[in-house]
Amino acid sequence: xxxxxxxxxxxxxxxxxxxxxxxxxxxxxxxxxxxxxxxxxxxxxxxxxxxxxxxxxxxxxxxxxxxxxxxxxxxxxxxxxxxxxxxxxxxxxxxxxxxxxxxxxxxxxxxxxxxxxxxxxxxxxxxxxxxxxxxxxxxxxxxxxxxxxxxxxxxxxxxxxxxxxxxxxxxxxxxxxxxxxxxxxxxxxxxxxxxxxxxxxxxxxxxxxxxxxxxxxxxxxxxxxxxxxxxxxxxxxxxxxxxxxxxxxxxxxxxxxxxxxxxxxxxxxxxxxxxxxxxxxxxxxxxxxxxxxxxxxxxxxxxxxxxxxxxxxxxxxxxxxxxxxxxxxxxxxxxxxxxxxxxxxxxxxxxxxxxxxxxxxxxxxxxxxxxxxxxxxxxxxxxxxxxxxxxxxxxxxxxxxxxxxxxxxxxxxxxx
Amino acid sequence: xxxxxxxxxxxxxxxxxxxxxxxxxxxxxxxxxxxxxxxxxxxxxxxxxxxxxxxxxxxxxxxxxxxxxxxxxxxxxxxxxxxxxxxxxxxxxxxxxxxxxxxxxxxxxxxxxxxxxxxxxxxxxxxxxxxxxxxxxxxxxxxxxxxxxxxxxxxxxxxxxxxxxxxxxxxxxxxxxxxxxxxxxxxxxxxxxxxxxxxxxxxxxxxxxxxxxxxxxxxxxxxxxxxxxxxxxxxxxxxxxxxxxxxxxxxxxxxxxxxxxxxxxxxxxxxxxxxxxxxxxxxxxxxxxxxxxxxxxxxxxxxxxxxxxxxxxxxxxxxxxxxxxxxxxxxxxxxxxxxxxxxxxxxxxxxxxxxxxxxxxxxxxxxxxxxxxxxxxxxxxxxxxxxxxxxxxxxxxxxxxxxxxxxxxxxxxxxxx
Numbered sequence: 130x131x132x133x134x135x136x137x138x139x140x141x142x143x144x145x146x147x148x149x150x151x152x153x154x155x156x157x158x159x160x161x162x163x164x165x166x167x168x169x170x171x172x173x174x175x176x177x178x179x180x181x182x183x184x185x186x187x188x189x190x191x192x193x194x195x196x197x198x199x200x201x202x203x204x205x206x207x208x209x210x211x212x213x214x215x216x217x218x219x220x221x222x223x224x225x226x227x228x229x230x231x232x233x234x235x236x237x238x239x240x241x242x243x244x245x246x247x248x249x250x251x252x253x254x255x256x257x258x259x260x261x262x263x264x265x266x267x268x269x270x271x272x273x274x275x276x277x278x279x280x281x282x283x284x285x286x287x288x289x290x291x292x293x294x295x296x297x298x299x300x301x302x303x304x305x306x307x308x309x310x311x312x313x314x315x316x317x318x319x320x321x322x323x324x325x326x327x328x329x330x331x332x333x334x335x336x337x338x339x340x341x342x343x344x345x346x347x348x349x350x351x352x353x354x355x356x357x358x359x360x361x362x363x364x365x366x367x368x369x370x371x372x373x374x375x376x377x378x379x380x381x382x383x384x385x386x387x388x389x390x391x392x393x394x395x396x397x398x399x400x401x402x403x404x405x406x407x408x409x410x411x412x413x414x415x416x417x418x419x420x421x422x423x424x425x426x427x428x429x430x431x432x433x434x435x436x437x438x439x440x441x442x443x444x445x446x447x448x449x450x451x452x453x454x455x456x457x458x459x460x461x462x463x464x465x466x467x468x469x470x471x472x473x474x475x476x477x478x479x480x481x482x483x484x485x486x487x488x489x490x491x492x493x494x495x496x497x498x499x500x501x502x503x504x505x506x507x508x509x510x511x512x513x514x515x516x517x518x519x520x521x522x523x524x525x526x527x528x529x530x531x532x533x534x535x536x537x538x539x540x541x542x543x544x545x
Numbered sequence: 546x547x548x549x550x551x552x553x554x555x556x557x558x559x560x561x562x563x564x565x566x567x568x569x570x571x572x573x574x575x576x577x578x579x580x581x582x583x584x585x586x587x588x589x590x591x592x593x594x595x596x597x598x599x600x601x602x603x604x605x606x607x608x609x610x611x612x613x614x615x616x617x618x619x620x621x622x623x624x625x626x627x628x629x630x631x632x633x634x635x636x637x638x639x640x641x642x643x644x645x646x647x648x649x650x651x652x653x654x655x656x657x658x659x660x661x662x663x664x665x666x667x668x669x670x671x672x673x674x675x676x677x678x679x680x681x682x683x684x685x686x687x688x689x690x691x692x693x694x695x696x697x698x699x700x701x702x703x704x705x706x707x708x709x710x711x712x713x714x715x716x717x718x719x720x721x722x723x724x725x726x727x728x729x730x731x732x733x734x735x736x737x738x739x740x741x742x743x744x745x746x747x748x749x750x751x752x753x754x755x756x757x758x759x760x761x762x763x764x765x766x767x768x769x770x771x772x773x774x775x776x777x778x779x780x781x782x783x784x785x786x787x788x789x790x791x792x793x794x795x796x797x798x799x800x801x802x803x804x805x806x807x808x809x810x811x812x813x814x815x816x817x818x819x820x821x822x823x824x825x826x827x828x829x830x831x832x833x834x835x836x837x838x839x840x841x842x843x844x845x846x847x848x849x850x851x852x853x854x855x856x857x858x859x860x861x862x863x864x865x866x867x868x869x870x871x872x873x874x875x876x877x878x879x880x881x882x883x884x885x886x887x888x889x890x891x892x893x894x895x896x897x898x899x900x901x902x903x904x905x906x907x908x909x910x911x912x913x914x915x916x917x918x919x920x921x922x923x924x925x926x927x928x929x930x931x932x933x934x935x936x937x938x939x940x941x942x943x944x945x946x947x948x949x950x951x952x953x954x955x956x957x958x959x960x961x962x
Contacts, residue, residue: 157844164836171829179822208710210663243657243666249620250655250724252666296620308657310664316657398905405904410826413581417830420574421837427566428844489821492814 143449147456150429161425162465165518168418169469170476172411172514177477177504178484183403184505186497187366189330190396191389195267196234196360198373199392203385205357206392211240211312214355215384222359225379230372232364235262236356238346242309244289244339246297253293253339255307257346257356260284266362268327268340275301276325284342286324290335294326301326307341311351319349330499396497407510411517418518419525426458426529437533438541447534454530455523462522466515473511477504553865557872560845567841572881574837575935578830579885580892582931587893587921588901589823593816594922595915597780597805602682603748605808606774607783608790610635613801615771616808621654621726621764625799628652628770629673629757635773636676638793639786645778646786647679652760652770656723656731658753660711667707667753669721671760671770680774683741683752690715690739697758702739704749713737725765733763745911827931831938839942842874846946853950854958867947874943878936886932893921893928 151158191197200222202213217236218226226234238257243250256263260279264270270278278288287305294300301323308318321341329335347354361376363369369388377386390397430437437450483501486493490500561568601607610631615623625631632650639646652671657664674694678684684692684702693700701719703711713719717737725731735755743749755763757770777786783804791802806813846853853866900918907917921927 154844154847156847157840160836160840160843164833164840167829167836168833171826175822175825175829210710241665243655250657250666252655252668296618308666310659314659314662314664316659316664395908395911398908402903402905402909414829414833417574417578417833420570420577421833421840424567424570424837424841427570431564432848486818489814489818491811492816492818495811495815496818 138449138452143453143456147453147460150433150453151457151460154429154432157425157428158461161421161461162468164418164421165462165465166468166472168414169466169514169518170472172414172518173470173473173506173511174476174504175410176407176510176514177473177506178502179403179406180507180510181503181505182496182498183399185499185503186399187396189499190393190497191362191366192267192269193331193334194360194389194392195263196362197366197369197389198361198376199387199389200359200361200376200380201357201385201387203383206385209239209241209357211310211350211352211357214238214312214352214357215359217354217356218359221381222376222379225376226359226361228372228375230363231376232362233262233265234359234361235259235266236343236359237263238343238350238352238355239357240309240346240350242307242339244293244297245306245308246299246303248298249296251293251296251336254337255309255346256338256340257343258282258340259343263340266360272327272329273325274328276323278325278327279340279342282342283344284324285321285345286341287321288325288327288340289323290338291326291328292332292335293339294323296336299323307339307349309350313351317349317351331494331497333494407513411514412521415517415521419521422458422461422522423525423529425461426454426526427532429457430454430529430533433533434536434541434544437536438538438544441536441538442542451527451530451534454533455526458526458530459519459523462519466518470511470515474506477506480504553869553872554876557869557876560849560869561873561876564845567844568877571837571841572877572884574834575878575881575939576885576888578834579881579932579935580889581830582827582935583886583889583928584892584896584921585823585827586931587889587897587923587927588919589819590924590927591897591922592915592919593819594780595919596816597812599915600809600812601776601805603743603745604681604683604752605805606680606776607780607805608775608777608787609803609808610773610775610790610794610800611771611803612799616801616803619653619771621724621771624652624726624766624769624771625797627768628773629768631794631797632673632676632773635775635790635793639789642789644786644789647676647776648773649673649676649680650757650770650773651677652757652764652766653772654723654731654760654764656721658711659720659722660713660717662712663710665707665711668751669723669760670752670754671757671764671766672754673757677754680776683743683748683754686741686743687739688742690737692739693756696756697762698738698756699733699735699759700738701735701753701755702741703737703753704751705740705742706746706749707751707753708737708740710750715740721763723764725763726767726769727765729765731764733759735759827934831931831935834935835938835942838874838877838939839945841877842870842943842946843949845873846870846949850953850958850961853953854955854961857953857955858959863951863953866950866953870947870950871940871943874940878939881939882932882936885935886928889932890923890928893923897921897923 202215205213240255242253242255244253259282304320304322306318306320311317373388380386483503486502487500493500612623612625628650632648636648650673654669656669658667692702715737718734721733723731777783787804794800897920900920902918910917
């Protein structure tokens with residue numbers, strides 16, 4: 130056996146050979162290309178849809194919490210009662226809340242209450258809010274369908290959901306009575322005039338939240354200037370880790386400071402689960418593709434056994450044969466990837482305005498998403514899909530390529 | 546004829562193993578996707594079933610008789626007369642018709658519920674104690690105190706989170722304040738006799754039940770109530786039961802009989818949404834397998850062009866050759882189906898015993914009323930639906946290579962390399 134001299138690999142020749150070989154059997158190559166294209170398209174398209182759904186769910190969810198970080202009395206989460214209130218932020222906390230990462234913050238009184246019209250009564254969650262902050266964190270002014278949102282913290286009006294107005298058989302301008310308890314368990318009640326009616330993205334919320342000015346609610350409940358919660362947002366739910374520890378430190382040990390994924394563990398899980406799902410989906414599709422890929426290469430090698438034998442007999446080293454097959458597979462994968470990516474982008478762009486899935490609106494609401502689905506094309510996901518296909522694709526091609534490289538030239542030449 | 550069929554199958558079989566590796570790779574693609582499909586479809590069926598069962602068994606039930614306005618507008622005044630006698634009548638007539646079903650009457654009202662320390666606005670449910678245990682799992686989940694038994698007792702059973710929030714325990718009093726059906730003032734004092742823990746925080750936070758007799762007097766209901774819950778033995782028997790019950794109700798025009806789908810539209814829709822996304826994935830898998838088959842069969846036809854040319858020159862009709870290619874695919878697909886379905890069934894069967902779980906499942910499960918482990922449901926449908934479609938699509942994919950043979954010219958084919 131001749132020990133191969135260390136020489137430069139003639140990549141130019143190899144590329145040309147691989148490229149021409151690829152198109153010798155154009156039918157087979159085209160079928161395999163279609164399969165890779167469809168596979169890659171499915172990876173990216175499906176991922177964008179699911180991402181869009183989870184994004185929407187998280188954004189909705191965080192708007193309803195509200196905020197990416199919340200500060201409560203330690204007992205409040207388990208027992209959301211007026212007795213578990215906290216003082217308004219002290220100096221240290223105020224300073225942290227004015228930090229650069231914080232986009233907005235607000236404090237709220239949030240207590241269970243009963244709302245009654247002359248026709249009916251319902252259990253609700255009464256939110257005493259600072260209108261300016263609330264609008265930045267949670268309340269969407271466009272959701273007001275009649276009247277107006279609260280003007281300031283001592284606004285004496287009340288804003289209720291459209292569904293609630295229907296249930297109570299009341300309307301804008303009418304009076305309703307709010308009943309709750311003060312810290313000494315005395316029933317506190319007060320009449321409010323309905324100044325606004327809103328329509329929520331998730332219909333269930335309309336029957337749950339009723340908005341009033343925070344100072345008005347504090348007066349009603351004998352709360353002085355205590356609040357139930359402080360909510361903070363940075364407008365980016367993915368990178369809470371970088372700033373929330375400062376808030377936590379400033380809030381001190383007596384208060385419970387939690388990021389959104391601890392406040393609502395379902396939402397937190399959804400995000401990590403989604404990442405897992407994307408990986409599993411991409412790998413499953415790749416595996417389904419890999420059978421065809423290996424098959425194609427095995428066929429390509431099989432047809433050329435004689436030729437490969439001849440090339441070896443003429444002095445081509447086995448490693449060159451290996452490279453040549455790998456390059457052929459690389460071409461196949463890259464073209465498939467390109468087409469798949471383009472197809473995915475082309476199909477997703479027209480859907481940017483949202484896909485109407487209101488046929489199953491109630492079901493989507495169960496999952497926490499609204500009835501219009503916005504696909505979210507994320508660079509990470511696209512990169513992941515491409516890397517998986519190219520890396521695993523080349524890895525699976527090694528087997529047939531290695532097989533081709535290990536032919537005995539004499540035997541190979543003898544094949545018919 | 547039978548010998549020629551035999552020869553056809555033998556030729557197909559031998560042809561397949563001329564390229565052992567290629568054939569196994571193609572069958573491998575089928576096995577892979579069949580295995581996945583059986584597993585995923587069984588898992589889906591299992592989780593849907595549990596989701597429906599758990600949601601309906603907690604409270605809603607399979608069917609409800611309601612005032613016809615109640616479902617759209619659940620108000621105390623949308624009630625109907627003589628609820629208890631009507632429930633009895635339904636129970637008796639279903640019994641004499643030999644149908645197994647459970648029937649219980651309920652009333653629903655709203656009241657401010659106060660303990661010594663806390664007050665909450667709550668939905669209060671009036672139930673028939675001896676029958677409620679059959680239609681809902683909640684009475685069985687009382688783990689502190691007991692469920693009430695007396696139709697007229699001034700007693701209440703509440704969820705564990707609610708008990709904690711109200712700061713009450715067994716034997717404590719709760720004051721109920723609300724308005725009756727006629728708008729009158731309703732006030733009463735009840736004793737907490739039982740606390741249940743369903744594990745679902747929303748249910749445990751919001752549910753409070755009174756005996757129906759006391760409920761009716763507290764809220765000035767007279768003999769009225771809001772719904773009669775009827776449960777069938779199994780979800781599949783619901784529509785038959787619905788027909789039976791609606792004929793019993795017959796003449797009472799103010800009533801409507803709603804099935805679980807109308808009562809909980811979100812449930813079915815969540816399942817549909819999940820179905821849609823699942824089928825998108827399945828279809829992609831199936832299409833990829835079909836491409837694999839198309840590729841293999843097209844190659845195997847092309848490399849045999851010469852051979853086929855000779856066979857045609859010897860007098861074989863293109864249809865015979867097409868059948869040959871089809872038979873080859875048929876054998877491959879059958880192997881893929883048998884092995885894939887068998888492996889998938891084995892996997893699903895194993896998981897139907899030990900249960901299936903993944904990280905994050907617990908939080909997910911809570912949201913959809915599922916336990917933290919799913920047990921796949923194996924049925925003929927869940928086993929053969931996916932692999933069956935893969936089988937058909939593989940046959941379809943071999944149509945093109947098979948049909949090409951009809952355009953083969955023997956003379957030029959024999960010259961092909």
